[in-house]
Amino acid sequence: MRIPNWLALTLIIGAIFLGAVGAMWGAIEAVALAATLLPAPPEPFATIGVIVAKIGLIVFGFVMGLASLMTLFGDRKQSARIQNRLGPNQAQFFGQSLIGLPHFIADGIKMVLKEDVVPDDANKLLHTAAPALMLIPALVGWAAVPFMDYYCHAPSDPEAARMAIQASYPFEVCKTQTSNYFQIMHVNSGLLFAFAIVSIEVYGNAIAGWASNNKYSLLGGIRAAAQMISYEVSLGLSLAGILMIYGTLDFREMVVHQAELAWGWLPLWGVVVQPLAFFLFFLAGMAETKRAPFDLPEGESELVAGFFTEYSTMKFGVIQVADYAATVFLGGLTAVIFFGGWHVPFLYADGFYFGGLAGEPTLSLPYHLVVATRLVAMCFKIVVLVWLQFMLRWTLPRFRYDQVMMLGWKVLLPAALANLLITALIVSIF
Numbered sequence: 282m283r284i285p286n287w288l289a290l291t292l293i294i295g296a297i298f299l300g301a302v303g304a305m306w307g308a309i310e311a312v313a314l315a316a317t318l319l320p321a322p323p324e325p326f327a328t329i330g331v332i333v334a335k336i337g338l339i340v341f342g343f344v345m346g347l348a349s350l351m352t353l354f355g356d357r358k359q360s361a362r363i364q365n366r367l368g369p370n371q372a373q374f375f376g377q378s379l380i381g382l383p384h385f386i387a388d389g390i391k392m393v394l395k396e397d398v399v400p401d402d403a404n405k406l407l408h409t410a411a412p413a414l415m416l417i418p419a420l421v422g423w424a425a426v427p428f429m430d431y432y433c434h435a436p437s438d439p440e441a442a443r444m445a446i447q448a449s450y451p452f453e454v455c456k457t458q459t460s461n462y463f464q465i466m467h468v469n470s471g472l473l474f475a476f477a478i479v480s481i482e483v484y485g486n487a488i489a490g491w492a493s494n495n496k497y498s499l500l501g502g503i504r505a506a507a508q509m510i511s512y513e514v515s516l517g518l519s520l521a522g523i524l525m526i527y528g529t530l531d532f533r534e535m536v537v538h539q540a541e542l543a544w545g546w547l548p549l550w551g552v553v554v555q556p557l558a559f560f561l562f563f564l565a566g567m568a569e570t571k572r573a574p575f576d577l578p579e580g581e582s583e584l585v586a587g588f589f590t591e592y593s594t595m596k597f598g599v600i601q602v603a604d605y606a607a608t609v610f611l612g613g614l615t616a617v618i619f620f621g622g623w624h625v626p627f628l629y630a631d632g633f634y635f636g637g638l639a640g641e642p643t644l645s646l647p648y649h650l651v652v653a654t655r656l657v658a659m660c661f662k663i664v665v666l667v668w669l670q671f672m673l674r675w676t677l678p679r680f681r682y683d684q685v686m687m688l689g690w691k692v693l694l695p696a697a698l699a700n701l702l703i704t705a706l707i708v709s710i711f
Contacts, residue, residue, distance in 0.1 A: 335465045339428065340420050343660065347667070348605035353385040355605075355671040363675040392598040400494050400591050407492035412592070412599035414485030419606035422478045425471035426613045427532050428659050429463035429623045431455070433630075435648055453630030463623075463656070470530040475614060476517065479569075482607070483509045486571075486578065489600070490588035501587025504682065505571060505578035511689040512568040518697035519561035522704030523551055523618065536622035545637065548626045551619035557700045559619045561693055566611040567670060568689065570604060574677040577685055612666035620662050623655040 358381055361367060374383055399405055433455035461467055468474045483506050490502015524530070527538045539550045552559045568575040579587030589600045616622060627633050630651060632642030646654070680688070 331460075331462070332465065335462070339465060340423055344420065344423055344606060344609055345602070347664070348602055348609050350385070351605045351608065351667065351671070352388065352601065353381055355667070355674075357381060357384070359668070359671050360675045363672070389598075392595050395594040397594045397596065398591075402494045403591065404492040404494070407488050408591070409596070411485050411489035411492060412596045412603065414488060415482055415603035416485075416599050416606060418478050418481045418485075419603055419610050422475045422610050423613065424465040425468045425474045425532060426610075426617060427464035427467075427471075427536070427622065429652060429655050430533065430536075431459040432462045432652065433648070434458045434460065464533075467533070468531075471532040472520070472524075472530045472535075472618075476513075479607075479610070480513060482603075485603075486588050489592070493588075493591035495591050497584045497586075498588050498590045501578045501580075501584045501590070504584075505588055508571065508575065508577060508685060508689075509569055511686060512565045512693070515561060515689060515693035515697050516565040516569060518694065518701060519558045519565060520618070521697075521701045523555045523558050525704055525708050526554055532617050532622070535618060536624055539621040540624045542626070548621060548624065550621045550624075555619070555700070555704070557696065559615070561697050561700065562619070563611075563615055563666075565689070565693055566615070567673065568685070570607040570611060570670075572604060572608060572670065573674040574679050575685060576679060577682045580679065608670055609663065609667055611670065612663040615666050616659060616662040620666075622662075623659040625654060625658045628654060 399408055433453070434457050435455075486505035486509070487502045490498045490500070490505070493499070527535050529535060529538075535551075539548065541549045543549055543553075547553065571578050578584075579589065584590070589597060592600060627635050627643075628646075628651060629638070629642070630648060632645040632651070635643045
Protein backbone atom coordinates (compact mmCIF):
# COMPACT_ATOMS: atom_id res chain seq x y z
CA MET A 282 0.00 0.00 0.00
CA ARG A 283 1.48 3.32 -1.09
CA ILE A 284 1.17 6.39 1.12
CA PRO A 285 -0.30 9.37 -0.80
CA ASN A 286 2.17 12.19 -1.37
CA TRP A 287 -0.03 14.77 0.33
CA LEU A 288 -0.28 12.60 3.45
CA ALA A 289 3.47 11.95 3.56
CA LEU A 290 4.22 15.67 3.11
CA THR A 291 1.73 16.59 5.85
CA LEU A 292 3.25 14.06 8.23
CA ILE A 293 6.83 15.20 7.55
CA ILE A 294 6.08 18.93 7.90
CA GLY A 295 3.97 18.28 11.00
CA ALA A 296 6.78 16.24 12.52
CA ILE A 297 9.27 19.04 11.82
CA PHE A 298 7.07 21.67 13.46
CA LEU A 299 6.13 19.54 16.43
CA GLY A 300 9.70 18.35 16.83
CA ALA A 301 11.13 21.89 16.78
CA VAL A 302 8.56 23.30 19.18
CA GLY A 303 8.67 20.19 21.36
CA ALA A 304 12.45 20.22 21.56
CA MET A 305 12.54 23.90 22.47
CA TRP A 306 9.78 23.48 25.02
CA GLY A 307 11.38 20.35 26.46
CA ALA A 308 14.65 22.20 26.88
CA ILE A 309 12.86 24.99 28.76
CA GLU A 310 11.12 22.53 31.07
CA ALA A 311 14.36 20.61 31.62
CA VAL A 312 16.15 23.80 32.62
CA ALA A 313 13.31 24.72 34.98
CA LEU A 314 13.28 21.23 36.54
CA ALA A 315 17.04 21.20 36.94
CA ALA A 316 16.89 24.58 38.63
CA THR A 317 14.50 23.22 41.26
CA LEU A 318 16.16 19.82 41.87
CA LEU A 319 19.86 20.57 41.50
CA PRO A 320 22.08 23.08 43.25
CA ALA A 321 22.50 26.22 41.21
CA PRO A 322 25.68 26.13 39.08
CA PRO A 323 27.93 29.16 38.88
CA GLU A 324 26.32 31.90 36.82
CA PRO A 325 28.80 31.77 33.88
CA PHE A 326 28.30 28.01 33.41
CA ALA A 327 24.52 28.27 33.59
CA THR A 328 24.51 31.08 31.02
CA ILE A 329 26.81 29.19 28.67
CA GLY A 330 24.61 26.09 28.92
CA VAL A 331 21.48 28.02 27.95
CA ILE A 332 23.27 29.71 25.04
CA VAL A 333 24.58 26.38 23.72
CA ALA A 334 21.09 24.89 23.95
CA LYS A 335 19.60 27.84 22.02
CA ILE A 336 22.27 27.60 19.33
CA GLY A 337 21.64 23.88 18.92
CA LEU A 338 17.87 24.21 18.69
CA ILE A 339 17.61 27.38 16.57
CA VAL A 340 20.64 27.15 14.26
CA PHE A 341 21.26 23.42 13.90
CA GLY A 342 17.72 22.25 14.60
CA PHE A 343 15.42 24.66 12.80
CA VAL A 344 17.60 26.62 10.36
CA MET A 345 19.91 23.85 9.16
CA GLY A 346 17.07 21.34 9.18
CA LEU A 347 14.84 23.55 7.04
CA ALA A 348 17.73 24.56 4.75
CA SER A 349 18.64 20.91 4.17
CA LEU A 350 15.07 19.88 3.45
CA MET A 351 14.78 22.69 0.90
CA THR A 352 17.14 20.73 -1.35
CA LEU A 353 14.32 18.20 -1.66
CA PHE A 354 11.08 20.14 -1.22
CA GLY A 355 12.21 23.36 -2.90
CA ASP A 356 14.59 22.41 -5.69
CA ARG A 357 12.96 19.07 -6.54
CA LYS A 358 9.38 18.55 -5.43
CA GLN A 359 8.18 22.15 -5.68
CA SER A 360 9.92 22.70 -9.02
CA ALA A 361 8.44 19.45 -10.32
CA ARG A 362 4.93 20.59 -9.39
CA ILE A 363 5.40 23.98 -11.03
CA GLN A 364 6.87 22.48 -14.21
CA ASN A 365 4.25 19.71 -14.36
CA ARG A 366 6.68 16.81 -14.17
CA LEU A 367 7.57 14.00 -11.80
CA GLY A 368 10.02 14.71 -9.03
CA PRO A 369 12.39 12.18 -7.41
CA ASN A 370 10.50 8.96 -6.78
CA GLN A 371 12.82 6.04 -7.58
CA ALA A 372 14.68 5.57 -4.29
CA GLN A 373 12.31 3.88 -1.84
CA PHE A 374 12.07 2.58 1.71
CA PHE A 375 10.20 -0.75 1.75
CA GLY A 376 8.32 0.18 -1.41
CA GLN A 377 7.46 3.70 -0.23
CA SER A 378 8.93 6.71 -2.05
CA LEU A 379 8.03 9.02 0.88
CA ILE A 380 7.83 12.01 -1.50
CA GLY A 381 11.51 11.61 -2.41
CA LEU A 382 12.96 11.61 1.12
CA PRO A 383 15.32 8.68 0.36
CA HIS A 384 16.93 10.83 -2.36
CA PHE A 385 17.63 13.48 0.26
CA ILE A 386 19.41 10.92 2.43
CA ALA A 387 21.31 9.53 -0.57
CA ASP A 388 22.59 13.04 -1.39
CA GLY A 389 24.10 13.33 2.07
CA ILE A 390 25.80 9.95 1.77
CA LYS A 391 27.26 10.82 -1.63
CA MET A 392 28.59 14.15 -0.36
CA VAL A 393 30.51 12.37 2.39
CA LEU A 394 31.86 9.45 0.32
CA LYS A 395 32.91 11.17 -2.91
CA GLU A 396 36.47 12.29 -3.54
CA ASP A 397 37.49 15.85 -2.74
CA VAL A 398 39.21 17.27 -5.84
CA VAL A 399 41.23 20.50 -5.71
CA PRO A 400 42.84 21.93 -8.87
CA ASP A 401 46.64 21.66 -8.90
CA ASP A 402 47.29 25.39 -9.25
CA ALA A 403 44.53 26.49 -6.89
CA ASN A 404 45.19 28.21 -3.57
CA LYS A 405 44.32 25.26 -1.38
CA LEU A 406 43.96 27.25 1.85
CA LEU A 407 41.54 29.81 0.42
CA HIS A 408 39.82 27.17 -1.70
CA THR A 409 38.99 25.29 1.50
CA ALA A 410 38.12 28.36 3.58
CA ALA A 411 35.74 29.96 1.05
CA PRO A 412 32.72 27.65 1.67
CA ALA A 413 32.95 28.36 5.40
CA LEU A 414 32.95 32.11 4.70
CA MET A 415 29.65 31.61 2.88
CA LEU A 416 27.93 29.41 5.46
CA ILE A 417 29.04 30.93 8.76
CA PRO A 418 27.56 34.44 8.19
CA ALA A 419 24.19 32.94 7.19
CA LEU A 420 24.15 31.07 10.53
CA VAL A 421 25.68 33.70 12.83
CA GLY A 422 23.09 36.26 11.73
CA TRP A 423 20.42 34.20 13.52
CA ALA A 424 21.97 35.16 16.86
CA ALA A 425 19.95 38.38 16.87
CA VAL A 426 16.65 37.04 15.46
CA PRO A 427 14.01 36.45 18.18
CA PHE A 428 11.55 33.57 17.81
CA MET A 429 9.44 34.71 20.77
CA ASP A 430 9.30 37.34 23.48
CA TYR A 431 10.88 36.88 26.90
CA TYR A 432 9.53 33.86 28.76
CA CYS A 433 7.73 34.74 31.98
CA HIS A 434 8.28 32.35 34.90
CA ALA A 435 4.75 32.13 36.29
CA PRO A 436 3.48 29.97 39.19
CA SER A 437 1.89 26.64 38.33
CA ASP A 438 -1.44 27.65 39.87
CA PRO A 439 -3.66 29.06 37.08
CA GLU A 440 -5.04 31.96 39.13
CA ALA A 441 -1.61 32.93 40.47
CA ALA A 442 -0.18 32.66 36.97
CA ARG A 443 -2.85 35.00 35.64
CA MET A 444 -1.98 37.55 38.32
CA ALA A 445 1.74 37.24 37.51
CA ILE A 446 1.25 37.55 33.75
CA GLN A 447 -1.32 40.21 33.00
CA ALA A 448 -2.68 40.70 29.50
CA SER A 449 -1.85 44.18 28.32
CA TYR A 450 -1.73 46.12 25.06
CA PRO A 451 0.11 45.30 22.84
CA PHE A 452 1.70 42.42 24.83
CA GLU A 453 1.44 41.04 28.36
CA VAL A 454 3.16 42.48 31.42
CA CYS A 455 5.22 39.98 33.44
CA LYS A 456 5.50 40.68 37.18
CA THR A 457 7.92 37.83 37.88
CA GLN A 458 11.31 36.79 36.53
CA THR A 459 11.78 36.68 32.75
CA SER A 460 14.25 34.69 30.62
CA ASN A 461 15.36 35.19 27.04
CA TYR A 462 14.99 31.55 25.92
CA PHE A 463 14.00 32.21 22.31
CA GLN A 464 16.78 34.49 21.11
CA ILE A 465 20.43 33.47 21.14
CA MET A 466 21.70 36.96 21.90
CA HIS A 467 19.75 40.11 22.63
CA VAL A 468 21.30 43.01 20.70
CA ASN A 469 19.85 46.50 20.93
CA SER A 470 20.96 47.10 17.34
CA GLY A 471 19.97 43.66 16.07
CA LEU A 472 19.23 44.81 12.53
CA LEU A 473 22.63 46.47 12.22
CA PHE A 474 24.29 43.32 13.59
CA ALA A 475 22.48 41.11 11.07
CA PHE A 476 23.44 43.32 8.14
CA ALA A 477 27.06 43.54 9.25
CA ILE A 478 27.42 39.77 9.60
CA VAL A 479 25.64 38.83 6.37
CA SER A 480 27.69 41.30 4.32
CA ILE A 481 30.76 39.13 5.00
CA GLU A 482 29.35 36.44 2.71
CA VAL A 483 30.45 38.37 -0.38
CA TYR A 484 34.08 37.63 0.54
CA GLY A 485 33.40 33.90 0.43
CA ASN A 486 31.97 34.09 -3.08
CA ALA A 487 34.81 36.26 -4.41
CA ILE A 488 37.51 34.16 -2.75
CA ALA A 489 35.98 30.90 -4.06
CA GLY A 490 36.11 32.25 -7.60
CA TRP A 491 39.66 33.59 -7.33
CA ALA A 492 41.21 30.67 -5.42
CA SER A 493 39.99 28.05 -7.93
CA ASN A 494 42.36 29.28 -10.68
CA ASN A 495 39.59 28.93 -13.25
CA LYS A 496 38.36 31.70 -15.54
CA TYR A 497 34.74 30.64 -15.23
CA SER A 498 35.02 30.57 -11.44
CA LEU A 499 36.69 33.98 -11.43
CA LEU A 500 33.96 35.50 -13.59
CA GLY A 501 31.34 33.99 -11.30
CA GLY A 502 33.07 35.42 -8.23
CA ILE A 503 33.25 38.87 -9.81
CA ARG A 504 29.58 38.70 -10.76
CA ALA A 505 28.64 37.62 -7.23
CA ALA A 506 30.61 40.47 -5.64
CA ALA A 507 29.17 43.11 -7.99
CA GLN A 508 25.62 41.82 -7.61
CA MET A 509 25.67 41.52 -3.82
CA ILE A 510 27.26 44.94 -3.28
CA SER A 511 24.81 46.56 -5.71
CA TYR A 512 21.72 45.14 -4.04
CA GLU A 513 22.96 45.79 -0.50
CA VAL A 514 22.43 49.51 -1.23
CA SER A 515 18.76 49.02 -2.07
CA LEU A 516 18.38 46.48 0.74
CA GLY A 517 19.50 48.98 3.36
CA LEU A 518 17.64 51.97 1.95
CA SER A 519 14.39 50.00 1.71
CA LEU A 520 14.39 49.73 5.52
CA ALA A 521 15.18 53.38 6.20
CA GLY A 522 11.51 54.35 6.05
CA ILE A 523 10.36 51.59 8.35
CA LEU A 524 13.11 52.48 10.83
CA MET A 525 11.68 56.01 10.94
CA ILE A 526 8.34 54.53 11.96
CA TYR A 527 9.67 52.02 14.49
CA GLY A 528 12.41 54.28 15.83
CA THR A 529 14.59 51.32 16.82
CA LEU A 530 17.06 48.75 15.51
CA ASP A 531 15.99 46.19 18.12
CA PHE A 532 14.06 43.28 16.57
CA ARG A 533 11.99 42.76 19.71
CA GLU A 534 10.89 46.39 19.80
CA MET A 535 9.97 46.16 16.11
CA VAL A 536 7.61 43.28 16.86
CA VAL A 537 6.09 45.22 19.77
CA HIS A 538 5.35 48.14 17.44
CA GLN A 539 3.74 45.79 14.90
CA ALA A 540 1.46 44.29 17.56
CA GLU A 541 -0.55 47.50 17.75
CA LEU A 542 -4.00 47.43 16.15
CA ALA A 543 -5.51 50.11 13.91
CA TRP A 544 -9.27 50.62 14.38
CA GLY A 545 -9.16 47.76 16.87
CA TRP A 546 -8.76 44.98 14.28
CA LEU A 547 -5.95 45.66 11.76
CA PRO A 548 -2.43 44.66 12.94
CA LEU A 549 0.07 47.36 12.02
CA TRP A 550 2.59 44.93 10.61
CA GLY A 551 5.43 46.33 8.54
CA VAL A 552 3.85 45.12 5.31
CA VAL A 553 0.76 47.21 6.14
CA VAL A 554 2.53 50.48 6.95
CA GLN A 555 5.35 50.05 4.38
CA PRO A 556 4.14 47.81 1.50
CA LEU A 557 6.63 49.24 -1.01
CA ALA A 558 9.49 48.72 1.44
CA PHE A 559 8.49 45.07 1.81
CA PHE A 560 8.52 44.56 -1.96
CA LEU A 561 11.92 46.27 -2.33
CA PHE A 562 13.47 44.46 0.64
CA PHE A 563 12.25 41.04 -0.41
CA LEU A 564 13.35 41.50 -4.02
CA ALA A 565 16.78 42.84 -3.06
CA GLY A 566 17.13 40.05 -0.51
CA MET A 567 16.46 37.43 -3.16
CA ALA A 568 19.18 39.00 -5.30
CA GLU A 569 21.52 38.81 -2.28
CA THR A 570 20.91 35.07 -1.96
CA LYS A 571 21.91 34.62 -5.63
CA ARG A 572 19.02 32.29 -6.32
CA ALA A 573 17.07 32.29 -9.60
CA PRO A 574 16.11 34.53 -11.30
CA PHE A 575 19.19 36.29 -9.87
CA ASP A 576 21.59 33.32 -10.16
CA LEU A 577 23.93 35.00 -12.67
CA PRO A 578 27.07 34.17 -10.61
CA GLU A 579 26.43 30.49 -11.34
CA GLY A 580 24.79 30.74 -14.75
CA GLU A 581 25.26 27.25 -16.23
CA SER A 582 24.76 28.37 -19.82
CA GLU A 583 27.58 30.90 -19.53
CA LEU A 584 29.92 29.97 -16.66
CA VAL A 585 29.59 26.15 -16.30
CA ALA A 586 28.76 26.50 -12.58
CA GLY A 587 30.21 29.90 -11.77
CA PHE A 588 32.25 30.49 -8.65
CA PHE A 589 31.87 26.89 -7.41
CA THR A 590 32.82 25.16 -10.68
CA GLU A 591 35.90 23.58 -9.10
CA TYR A 592 34.16 22.40 -5.92
CA SER A 593 33.06 18.86 -5.17
CA THR A 594 32.00 16.58 -2.28
CA MET A 595 31.27 18.29 1.09
CA LYS A 596 32.70 21.64 -0.02
CA PHE A 597 30.07 21.76 -2.74
CA GLY A 598 27.48 20.65 -0.20
CA VAL A 599 28.46 23.45 2.21
CA ILE A 600 28.09 26.04 -0.56
CA GLN A 601 24.63 24.73 -1.43
CA VAL A 602 23.51 24.66 2.20
CA ALA A 603 24.87 28.20 2.62
CA ASP A 604 22.58 29.40 -0.17
CA TYR A 605 19.59 27.68 1.40
CA ALA A 606 20.50 29.01 4.85
CA ALA A 607 20.63 32.52 3.38
CA THR A 608 17.17 31.91 1.90
CA VAL A 609 15.84 30.90 5.33
CA PHE A 610 17.56 33.90 6.93
CA LEU A 611 15.85 36.24 4.48
CA GLY A 612 12.56 34.63 5.47
CA GLY A 613 13.37 35.17 9.16
CA LEU A 614 14.28 38.85 8.71
CA THR A 615 11.18 39.48 6.59
CA ALA A 616 8.95 37.76 9.15
CA VAL A 617 10.30 39.87 12.02
CA ILE A 618 10.42 43.22 10.21
CA PHE A 619 7.29 43.04 8.04
CA PHE A 620 5.00 40.28 9.37
CA GLY A 621 4.99 40.79 13.11
CA GLY A 622 7.43 38.03 14.05
CA TRP A 623 5.80 35.82 16.68
CA HIS A 624 2.77 38.14 16.96
CA VAL A 625 -0.62 36.47 16.50
CA PRO A 626 -3.46 39.01 16.22
CA PHE A 627 -5.75 39.19 19.29
CA LEU A 628 -3.62 36.64 21.22
CA TYR A 629 -2.48 37.75 24.66
CA ALA A 630 -1.06 36.06 27.75
CA ASP A 631 -4.21 34.18 28.76
CA GLY A 632 -5.96 33.66 25.41
CA PHE A 633 -7.68 35.40 22.51
CA TYR A 634 -9.48 38.73 23.04
CA PHE A 635 -11.62 39.40 19.98
CA GLY A 636 -13.66 42.21 21.56
CA GLY A 637 -10.90 44.18 23.30
CA LEU A 638 -8.99 43.55 26.52
CA ALA A 639 -11.87 44.46 28.78
CA GLY A 640 -13.31 41.52 30.71
CA GLU A 641 -12.54 37.84 30.23
CA PRO A 642 -10.78 36.39 27.17
CA THR A 643 -13.00 35.13 24.37
CA LEU A 644 -10.96 31.91 24.25
CA SER A 645 -8.90 31.15 27.35
CA LEU A 646 -5.52 29.44 26.89
CA PRO A 647 -2.81 28.47 29.37
CA TYR A 648 0.37 30.51 29.11
CA HIS A 649 2.39 27.53 27.91
CA LEU A 650 0.02 27.04 24.98
CA VAL A 651 0.22 30.76 24.16
CA VAL A 652 4.03 30.49 24.00
CA ALA A 653 3.81 27.39 21.79
CA THR A 654 1.29 29.11 19.49
CA ARG A 655 3.59 32.09 19.03
CA LEU A 656 6.56 29.84 18.29
CA VAL A 657 4.56 27.95 15.67
CA ALA A 658 3.37 31.27 14.17
CA MET A 659 6.95 32.51 13.81
CA CYS A 660 8.13 29.25 12.23
CA PHE A 661 5.10 29.15 9.94
CA LYS A 662 5.74 32.68 8.66
CA ILE A 663 9.35 31.80 7.88
CA VAL A 664 8.35 28.63 6.02
CA VAL A 665 5.73 30.52 3.96
CA LEU A 666 8.27 33.20 3.00
CA VAL A 667 10.80 30.53 2.01
CA TRP A 668 8.10 28.84 -0.06
CA LEU A 669 7.37 32.19 -1.75
CA GLN A 670 11.04 32.58 -2.70
CA PHE A 671 11.04 29.16 -4.35
CA MET A 672 7.78 29.95 -6.15
CA LEU A 673 9.41 33.03 -7.66
CA ARG A 674 12.55 31.07 -8.45
CA TRP A 675 10.75 28.43 -10.49
CA THR A 676 8.31 30.87 -12.08
CA LEU A 677 10.57 33.59 -13.48
CA PRO A 678 13.32 32.95 -16.05
CA ARG A 679 16.90 33.97 -15.37
CA PHE A 680 17.64 37.62 -16.09
CA ARG A 681 20.54 38.80 -18.21
CA TYR A 682 23.41 40.26 -16.24
CA ASP A 683 22.81 43.78 -17.57
CA GLN A 684 19.14 43.47 -16.60
CA VAL A 685 20.09 42.49 -13.05
CA MET A 686 22.38 45.51 -12.70
CA MET A 687 19.79 47.83 -14.26
CA LEU A 688 17.08 46.55 -11.90
CA GLY A 689 19.28 47.19 -8.88
CA TRP A 690 20.60 50.64 -9.77
CA LYS A 691 17.87 52.12 -11.98
CA VAL A 692 14.70 50.65 -10.46
CA LEU A 693 15.09 49.47 -6.87
CA LEU A 694 17.45 52.25 -5.74
CA PRO A 695 15.27 55.16 -7.01
CA ALA A 696 12.16 53.43 -5.63
CA ALA A 697 13.85 53.02 -2.22
CA LEU A 698 14.86 56.70 -2.21
CA ALA A 699 11.33 57.75 -3.17
CA ASN A 700 9.88 55.58 -0.41
CA LEU A 701 12.30 57.13 2.08
CA LEU A 702 11.35 60.69 1.02
CA ILE A 703 7.60 60.04 1.17
CA THR A 704 7.88 58.31 4.55
CA ALA A 705 9.97 61.19 5.94
CA LEU A 706 7.34 63.71 4.81
CA ILE A 707 4.49 61.69 6.36
CA VAL A 708 6.33 61.16 9.64
CA SER A 709 7.26 64.85 9.89
CA ILE A 710 3.67 65.94 9.22
CA PHE A 711 1.85 63.45 11.42
